[in-house]
Amino acid sequence: MGIMRILIALIIFLSSSFAALSQEIGQETRGGKLFKIHxxxxxxxxxxxxxxxxxxxESIIKANPTAKDGLQVGQILYIPTNETTAQKPAEEKFIIHFVKRKETLYGISREYDVSVADIIRLNPGSDKGLDIKQELKIPLIPKKIEKPLVVDDKKPLDKKEKVEEEVKKEFEPYNPFKEDSVTVKDYKVEFKDSIVKYEVxxxxxxxxxxxRFMVPVEDLIEQNDLQGSSIKPGQNLTITLKKERIKEVEVRELVTIAPISKSNVNLVKKKEKYKVLVVLPMKLGDNPKALSGMYTETTSLNKLTDLSVEFLMGAQMALDSLEKLGLNADVEFFDTGGDLSRLKEKLDLSNKNNLxxxxxxxxxxxxxxxxxWGLNNKVPVIAVTKIPTKLLENNPYLLSMVPSELTMISAMARxxxxEHAADNIVIIxxxxxxxxxxxxxxxxIFEKSQPIAxxxxxxxxxxxxxSGRSxxxxxNTDGNNFIICLSNxxxxxxxxxxxxxAAKNYSATYGRAAINMVGLQNWxxxxxxxxxxxxxFEFHFAxxxxxxxxxxxxxxxxIEYRAKYGSDPSKYAFHGFDVVLSQGASLLLGYERNIGLMDYFSVHPLGPNHGxxxxxxxxxxxxxxxxxxLEIISNNNQFDVNQRGGN
Incomplete structure (x- = not known):
């Protein structure tokens, strides 16, 4: 079972720690179902x-759709129950357990065959930690009795049905369409559970x-022997990724690209077959298991190798999609090891091979x-990380996939x-x-982006x-304020x-004022x-x-990524997929593919003869x-590269 250590997190959702006492204020029947009002x-x-x-x-969010956006003090929630009318709940039966040294909620739950959530429900505050000799109420949950699969009054099979049943039994072991596998073209992929080591x-x-990982909160608590929902940055979690069950064969493209517009980029001559080189600092000499997929808990990769391998995996999936769209190309992944001399040697050789x-x-x-090298040999070079804009000067063969700092500042100004020209805009x-x-x-940019009138x-x-007096x-205490700071x-x-x-705390009037803070992403x-x-301050950033x-x-x-690699994709995997699919479609197939899973591409020259x-x-x-x-902003106008000062 492959184990991959994932280091990048992309979605941030911060909520409070485990709830204190909750406030139930009544009950209400809706559509024949009883809801508790909280x-x-x-x-x-x-x-x-x-x-x-x-x-x-999920059931709370379904009954209260706005709850997924966060909870606010005083907000009324309708909590679903299994009852159809308001009935007095039956008194729950339980036994008392005295906590022993080194015992955990998870271990106790296993001992009594109950869930951690049930123990916490009967023992408020137990998620914060257990004390020796502490009394815990353990719910007595009646066991479900499985109904027999064979009923007495089943009709005997006739001769034809017996033959069909025997054929079915003989064929089943060799059936390529079983629920736990999927056949694509001429090979079969088994979907097995895999484990991810994840750093919070x-x-x-x-x-x-x-x-993010599409697993229940309860499973995370049980798998990691947690005593509640509180976690800390740097804490390691073990996450079991469940196998995906696909009931029938489905051969399809991962992403559909509609050939609606021709690319105006003519950097690559049309060919029957293309040659593409992907250069990454994987340092495979130090990490021989990096491409094998045979990760274990003892596999240690440096961070740059992690990022490189994740980018590579996403890129490989993009190439699969491009091949389905008709791309005929030889693609080589080359490990520079971070060594400039190795890159020079490789590119000198590639120059002879018409890359x-x-x-x-x-x-x-x-x-x-x-x-x-790309400029000298007229070969487009795709930069996948943020680069100094100065490199784009007088080099139309360099394409940067990540907006520069000034481009992002410009986008926020636009x-x-x-959206807020009429509001109070203040820059520090x-x-x-x-x-x-x-x-x-x-x-x-802010002022020039508005109509003159x-x-x-x-x-x-x-x-x-x-003091905040300044x-x-x-x-403006009566309007909307955007206070902008552009410092690093x-x-x-x-x-x-x-x-x-301090300014907002000065008085109730300032406390009620709508103040938005605008800064940089690295904040x-x-x-x-x-x-x-x-x-x-509803922090805004680009x-x-x-x-x-x-x-x-x-x-x-x-789902596709898990099936292929047995792990969950990081942001670099998404980035690798988006970049390779977008630029492969644009430069080699001649079609624009701007909308990615994570990225959006509006790639234009900064000026005549520039990158x-x-x-x-x-x-x-x-x-x-x-x-x-909130919104995607694209700056399609040209800039003076020298004005950017290398940003």
Missing amino acids: AVEAGNTLYGLHVKYAVTI QKGETLYSISR DMLIGPFYPQLLEYAAQ YLAK EGENAEVKERVQYFKD NRTTAKITGVGDA LMNQI DVQQIMKFVNALN LDIPALNSYYRNR ASNFLDYEKEDVKEFQ SENSSVFISKQKDFEIQF
Whole structure:
């Protein structure tokens, strides 16, 4: 059974810790079903309600669709029950268990054959930890009696039915259409359970992880011997990925690409067969198991190898889809080991073999050499990581798939100009030359993106001291405010956030004011800037991608990926799939394929004879302790590369 260690987390859903006492205020019958009415209190979570009322999280969300967006104090929830009319519940029977040294909720649940959730339900607070000699109520759950499969009054089979039954029994062991396997073309893939070793990322909860890996919260608790729903960043979880059951053969493309528009990129000459080189720093000499799929708990890969292998796996799935669309290509995956001399040797050889497209490498120094090689040999080079925009200058054969910092800043300015021009826009002045340049750039784009007749301006102000008085003077208490800080310096960021928080706390009037905080995506990685501040000010930021695990095509990709590799895809796997499928379709098949699973591609030259950059940016915000996608902004105009200062 393959075990892969996954290091990247892409979806952030932050909820409170396990609920304190919940407030049930009544009952109501709807459509013949009885619902308990619950008023949300501070600290309530969906998981806590699931434990208290012994119903699934999914059934709570089904009865209260807005609950998936987060719970608010005072919110009324209807909790489904199994009763059809309001009846007095029967008194639950239980026995007393005295906790022994080193016992856990999971171990006790196994001893009595009950669920952890049932024990927590009868013993509020037990999820926080157990004490020696503590008394626990253990529910007595009646065992279900299985009905016999054979009934006495079954009619005997006639002669024809007996023959059919015998044929069926003989054929079944060789049936390629069994529920646990799927036949595609001429080979069969068995879908078996696999295990993922997962490291909890900052801001994640058991519920968000359960959504990502499509496993119940209860299973995560039991598999990891947890005593509640509380987890910490850096904590390792074991996650069992269940085999997918497909009842019949289904040969289909993973993603359908409608040939609706021809690509205007003529960087690759049309051929019967293409040659593609994918360059990754896998360092296979140090990690011989990296491509075998034979991962175990002792398999140790460095982070760059992890990312490379994940990107490769996604790329391989994209190539499968491209082949179904008619692509005829020889694709080679080359391990540079991070060594420039190895790359030079490989590219010199590839030059003689008429290479048509180069994807990668990751290292900046290697990419700089590859970009120049691509220009000299007229071979498009696809940069899959963020690169200095300066490299795109006078090199039409370099294509960057990740928007630059200034492109994302520009996109946020355009979004605010489009959606919030009438609101109060305030920009915090820069603490150094680089940030001051960003501030002026943001202000210019914001103002120029509006119609001249109704153009509004953005104000620039200093942070002031910790009292927040300076920022108070800039806040409109009767309108919507967007306070923007474009710094990367943690000290400056926290000075700004603390001052903004002090301003909001100054009085009830300022406390009620609608204040939105706008910053950079990397603020999400600042431990001091916790979710409380980001949620209080509905933190807005621009990002290069957005991964929604609730989308059907994403779920389908996860199922296909698990079947192929026995693990769950990381963001780099999604990125590898999106990039290779998009650029393979555009450059080699001549069709645009802009919409990815995680990325969106709007790849255009920055100017005449310059390279191209993906200008599609995802605008998101944090609200109700969850990241919410707002809009995609694409900058299709041309920029002066020199103006960007290498950003």
